[in-house]
Amino acid sequence: MDTLASLADGFAVALTWQNLFLALIGCFLGTIIGALPGLGPSNGVAILIPLAFTLGLPATPALILLTSVYYGAMYGGRISSILLNIPGDEPALMTTLDGYPMARAGKAGEALAISGIASFVGAFFATWGLVFLAPQLVKVALLFGPAEYFALFVLAFATLGGVASRNQAKAAFAAALGLGIATIGVDGQTGVPRFAFGEVHLYDGIDFLVAIVGLFALSEVFIFLEHRAGGSGADGAMKVGRVIPRWKMVRETVPAMGRSTILGFIAGVLPGAGASLGSFISYTFEKRISDRNGTFGKGDPRGIAAPEAGNNAAAGGALVPMLALGVPGSGTTAVLLAMLLALNITPGPLLFQQNPDVVWGLIAALFIGNLMLLAMNLPMVSLFVRVLLIPTRYLMPAVAMISFVGIYGISGSTFDLMVMIAFGVLGWVLRKLDVPLVPIILGVLLGDQMEKNLRRAMTIHDGDWTMLFNSWLAIGLWAFAIVGFVLPLIVGRYFRPKIADEPIAEGADPD
Amino acid sequence: MKKLVGLAAVLTLASSLSAFAFEPAKTECIAPAAPGGGWDFTCRQVGKTLQDLKLVPGSMQVTNVAGGGGGVAYAEVVSKRDADNELIVAASSATATRLAQGAFPGNTMDQVRWIGSVGADYGIIAVAKDSPVNTLPELMDMIKKDPSAVSVAGGSAVGGWDHLKVLIAANKAGVEDVRQVKYVAFDGGGEAVTQLLAGSVQAFTGDASEAKGFVDSGDIKVIAVLAPERLEGDFASFPTAKEQGIDVIGANWRGFYAPGSMSDDAYAYWVDAIGKVYASDEWKGIMAANGLAPLDLQGDEFQAFVKESIDSITNLSKQIGIVK
Amino acid sequence: MSDRIFGVFGLLLAAFYLWQATQIELSFISDPFGPKAFPYMIGIVLAVASAIVVLKPDTEPEWPSFPRLFEIGMATAVMIAYAMFLKEYGFVACTAVAAAYLSWRLGAAPLSAVIAGIAIAIGIYVIFHLVLGLSLARGPWGF
Numbered sequence: 004m005d006t007l008a009s010l011a012d013g014f015a016v017a018l019t020w021q022n023l024f025l026a027l028i029g030c031f032l033g034t035i036i037g038a039l040p041g042l043g044p045s046n047g048v049a050i051l052i053p054l055a056f057t058l059g060l061p062a063t064p065a066l067i068l069l070t071s072v073y074y075g076a077m078y079g080g081r082i083s084s085i086l087l088n089i090p091g092d093e094p095a096l097m098t099t100l101d102g103y104p105m106a107r108a109g110k111a112g113e114a115l116a117i118s119g120i121a122s123f124v125g126a127f128f129a130t131w132g133l134v135f136l137a138p139q140l141v142k143v144a145l146l147f148g149p150a151e152y153f154a155l156f157v158l159a160f161a162t163l164g165g166v167a168s169r170n171q172a173k174a175a176f177a178a179a180l181g182l183g184i185a186t187i188g189v190d191g192q193t194g195v196p197r198f199a200f201g202e203v204h205l206y207d208g209i210d211f212l213v214a215i216v217g218l219f220a221l222s223e224v225f226i227f228l229e230h231r232a233g234g235s236g237a238d239g240a241m242k243v244g245r246v247i248p249r250w251k252m253v254r255e256t257v258p259a260m261g262r263s264t265i266l267g268f269i270a271g272v273l274p275g276a277g278a279s280l281g282s283f284i285s286y287t288f289e290k291r292i293s294d295r296n297g298t299f300g301k302g303d304p305r306g307i308a309a310p311e312a313g314n315n316a317a318a319g320g321a322l323v324p325m326l327a328l329g330v331p332g333s334g335t336t337a338v339l340l341a342m343l344l345a346l347n348i349t350p351g352p353l354l355f356q357q358n359p360d361v362v363w364g365l366i367a368a369l370f371i372g373n374l375m376l377l378a379m380n381l382p383m384v385s386l387f388v389r390v391l392l393i394p395t396r397y398l399m400p401a402v403a404m405i406s407f408v409g410i411y412g413i414s415g416s417t418f419d420l421m422v423m424i425a426f427g428v429l430g431w432v433l434r435k436l437d438v439p440l441v442p443i444i445l446g447v448l449l450g451d452q453m454e455k456n457l458r459r460a461m462t463i464h465d466g467d468w469t470m471l472f473n474s475w476l477a478i479g480l481w482a483f484a485i486v487g488f489v490l491p492l493i494v495g496r497y498f499r500p501k502i503a504d505e506p507i508a509e510g511a512d513p514d
Numbered sequence: 515m516k517k518l519v520g521l522a523a524v525l526t527l528a529s530s531l532s533a534f535a536f537e538p539a540k541t542e543c544i545a546p547a548a549p550g551g552g553w554d555f556t557c558r559q560v561g562k563t564l565q566d567l568k569l570v571p572g573s574m575q576v577t578n579v580a581g582g583g584g585g586v587a588y589a590e591v592v593s594k595r596d597a598d599n600e601l602i603v604a605a606s607s608a609t610a611t612r613l614a615q616g617a618f619p620g621n622t623m624d625q626v627r628w629i630g631s632v633g634a635d636y637g638i639i640a641v642a643k644d645s646p647v648n649t650l651p652e653l654m655d656m657i658k659k660d661p662s663a664v665s666v667a668g669g670s671a672v673g674g675w676d677h678l679k680v681l682i683a684a685n686k687a688g689v690e691d692v693r694q695v696k697y698v699a700f701d702g703g704g705e706a707v708t709q710l711l712a713g714s715v716q717a718f719t720g721d722a723s724e725a726k727g728f729v730d731s732g733d734i735k736v737i738a739v740l741a742p743e744r745l746e747g748d749f750a751s752f753p754t755a756k757e758q759g760i761d762v763i764g765a766n767w768r769g770f771y772a773p774g775s776m777s778d779d780a781y782a783y784w785v786d787a788i789g790k791v792y793a794s795d796e797w798k799g800i801m802a803a804n805g806l807a808p809l810d811l812q813g814d815e816f817q818a819f820v821k822e823s824i825d826s827i828t829n830l831s832k833q834i835g836i837v838k
Numbered sequence: 839m840s841d842r843i844f845g846v847f848g849l850l851l852a853a854f855y856l857w858q859a860t861q862i863e864l865s866f867i868s869d870p871f872g873p874k875a876f877p878y879m880i881g882i883v884l885a886v887a888s889a890i891v892v893l894k895p896d897t898e899p900e901w902p903s904f905p906r907l908f909e910i911g912m913a914t915a916v917m918i919a920y921a922m923f924l925k926e927y928g929f930v931a932c933t934a935v936a937a938a939y940l941s942w943r944l945g946a947a948p949l950s951a952v953i954a955g956i957a958i959a960i961g962i963y964v965i966f967h968l969v970l971g972l973s974l975a976r977g978p979w980g981f
Contacts, residue, residue, distance in 0.1 A: 036970070145712040146712070173887070175887040176884065176888060179881075189671065191701075194672045204581050204586055206581070207580065225910050329728075331702070340704075341555055353727065400940035404933050404958055405962060408962050412970075414581065416580065416581055420920075421921055428914055458876075459714075461869060461870050462869040
């Protein structure tokens with residue numbers, strides 16, 4: 004067992020008091036960064052790089068600090084998703100769907116605990132995947148050319164129908180809106196600006212963080228302003244519920260965690276798919292497989308276990324192409340990659356041979372950070388849920404201001420703030436009209452990659468459409484999208500007894 | 515040799531100008547992109563070196579002004595911070611390329627003062643290890659014979675630096691209509707190399723540092739280095755394009771500019787400070803780690819260099835029809 | 839009715855988007871697919887979805903009364919003013935004012951709203967600027 008021996012060496016490198024302390028700091032800061040709207044894992048890691056430099060840390064401790072921040076942020080994103088209906092970062096988007104309804108039903112504590120466990124399961128097994136499967140997985144990444152990536156994105160959008168089941172037309176509208184927003188900016192293939200109206204601020208397109216924070220956080224503030232019942236002091240008093248979940252609930256979510264870990268990990272391994280796609284696909288698949296009574300979207304614990312296991316597994320998976328190919332699969336790994344280069348480590352096919360101490364030290368650090376996060380997050384659930392005890396008249400202004408800072412601190416742009424406010428108003432109107440917001444963000448997040456891969460495929464094959472189906476993998480993905488998700492939508496309309504149109508707790512009506 | 519002369523020039527400059535009329539107080543470096551990118555790293559690493567060499571008091575603040583491929587920062591410096599003596603801004607070939615192609619509407623290179631470079635990353639053209647192609651002329655012949663048979667992948671957008679390099683090479687190699695060269699834009703060099711390994715494309719254009727891991731492992735074959743002479747270290751065994759009769763140099767430099775109305779004293783101070791950073795052992799280490807090759811230009815020399823590269827990119831872009 | 843108006847709005851948006859898509863300038867180098875095709879596809883989906891919403895509207899949502907609407911409008915105005923004055927008066931001052939306003943409008947007594955505003959501004963400044971080292975807008979007083 005060479006691998007295990009290497010791993011043991013890795014633990015020998017990682018297990019020093021200094022490293023453990025750094026991991027603790029990293030996990031703690033990461034959790035906070037993840038929970039704050041507007042700051043996600045990629046910004047968090049980038050922000051803390053100067054700290055690593057200032058401390059003059061050598062390669063391994065610096066990486067331990069930064070990957071702890073990375074994993075910490077992946078854990079932290081769920082906290083604001085569940086408690087406030089505001090995704091702390093983009094992979095935590097799907098967690099709002101069932102997390103917030105659970106919190107509103109007085110089960111915030113259980114939701115946080117379940118999602119914490121799911122995060123641990125996802126990250127833990129993904130790290131084992133990294134240990135044993137990295138070389139084989141690299142081959143999987145090489146199976147995906149532009150045509151296969153395009154098919155994958157089509158699959159992602161095909162599953163959308165399952166997320167917002169109430170009004171498909173509105174879900175389609177939202178997705179198209181998001182995709183349309185994604186086309187704003189300079190077109191990467193030909194260099195011409197599109198929908199930018201000569202405004203230089205729009206040349207880079209609209210940052211998805213600006214859209215997420217505006218649509219979710221600011222519109223939430225507007226909703227509260229709208230519903231403020233004059234003078235009643237009881238606002239914001241939401242029941243916190245039990246902090247330790249019932250064993251039965253945990254057991255019910257185990258299969259969901261298992262499936263989602265595998266899906267999320269694979270999505271993470273594919274550069275250009277990433278954690279958001281991982282959590283999204285995990286959620287929609289889980290809903291497809293196990294949502295028998297239509298409880299998803301109304302506070303089903305499996306609906307938070309799936310995306311959390313998925314996105315944390317994807318975070319581990321994304322390290323595979325970064326370490327073994329030097330290709331970042333996500334914004335965060337791009338930052339980590341730059342950090343590695345700055346430390347005189349060249350990721351790539353030879354990294355495992357040339358710098359085994361760094362790689363195995365890093366992997367050991369992932370295990371340590373993960374255990375630390377679980378140990379830190381479960382007891383802290385009772386602390387987190389206290390956020391709900393803060394009256395909204397103080398909580399919501401703080402949320403609004405943090406959103407502004409999160410965006411301004413990263414881009415330094417007043418223009419971005421204006422766009423964010425516009426998204427806030429838009430989000431409020433769309434919520435009133437019962438248009439789902441998740442497909443918009445999905446469109447913004449994936450639209451760019453979807454178009455790019457389609458056009459790359461077309462360029463390579465000189466515009467021959469049939470080449471989109473030129474491999475078994477592509478055909479399989481297309482078939483899966485159509486048979487698994489599109490057909491049931493059409494056929495189901497005729498055969499399934501009409502489910503009563505009861506309102507789903509999608510929007511956030513606090514009264 | 516040029517490098518040594520430059521170094522000597524800087525050293526004499528440094529010793530002759532030991533006292534400056536300008537004393538910095540609270541220095542700032544603008545990275546015209548979000549944290550984590552190349553410009554951000556240039557700011558942070560140079561900022562840290564400045565601090566370690568005690569060239570600036572305290573630490574240098576790094577501000578991220580993202581947007582418009584650097585255009586937002588450029589416009590802001592020109593319109594709002596024009597007389598700021600404490601400010602420098604990270605720049606690279608991408609800045610010059612965009613200025614040349616008019617991608618910063620209403621801005622030109624004369625509106626700021628160019629301080630100096632801190633290194634360059636030379637371009638390479640590579641193919642997969644099992645490719646039948648072994649030299650740059652062979653690849654160009656394939657393109658001449660059937661342009662649709664060769665897809666070239668790169669990490670920049672169409673019209674960007676990675677694309678231009680391959681077009682310049684094609685132009686020099688006698689490809690008649692360089693617009694027929696099939697270029698596929700990816701998000702960064704790493705992704706482009708991966709697609710080369712996956713067999714989706716036939717060739718790769720990028721920077722030496724982007725390809726280093728794959729060159730070491732033997733997964734890709736470098737058929738030309740776009741440098742004036744052979745690089746040192748791992749890339750020494752690869753021929754330059756010039757050796758193969760195709761005279762192309764593609765350097766992705768990194769450096770800084772400062773506000774246009776910065777005082778001459780302050781400008782002299784910054785030119786000197788960046789020169790000292792460049793000459794330091796610490797910076798040598800960073801350059802080696804990041805695969806940066808020497809490019810030592812400060813002050814007027816750098817100003818002239820930027821002007822020249824903008825002019826040549828403008829000409830080329832007009833010729834191939836990227837700008838009108 | 840709201841849904842029908844929304845649908846018509848969506849149709850107009852789709853029309854505008856498609857019109858803008860036709861205006862995209864083509865550069866001399868282009869891929870076979872071109873920069874316009876994908877926007878066309880999106881515009882058509884947008885239009886079809888909007889048309890369906892017009893034809894099959896949902897039940898009417900509950901719109902707030904005019905004073906509540908005015909409240910939201912005012913909050914938006916304060917946020918816009920915040921974004922505009924941020925660079926001029928610095929982060930802490932602007933944030934304190936904006937947070938105090940929102941807190942007041944969400945039901946806090948004026949005095950506690952002011953205290954909350956200042957506390958939020960300082961709290962965020964400490965976390966984001968002093969701990970995380972983000973550069974926030976520096977005002978005339980250095981913060």
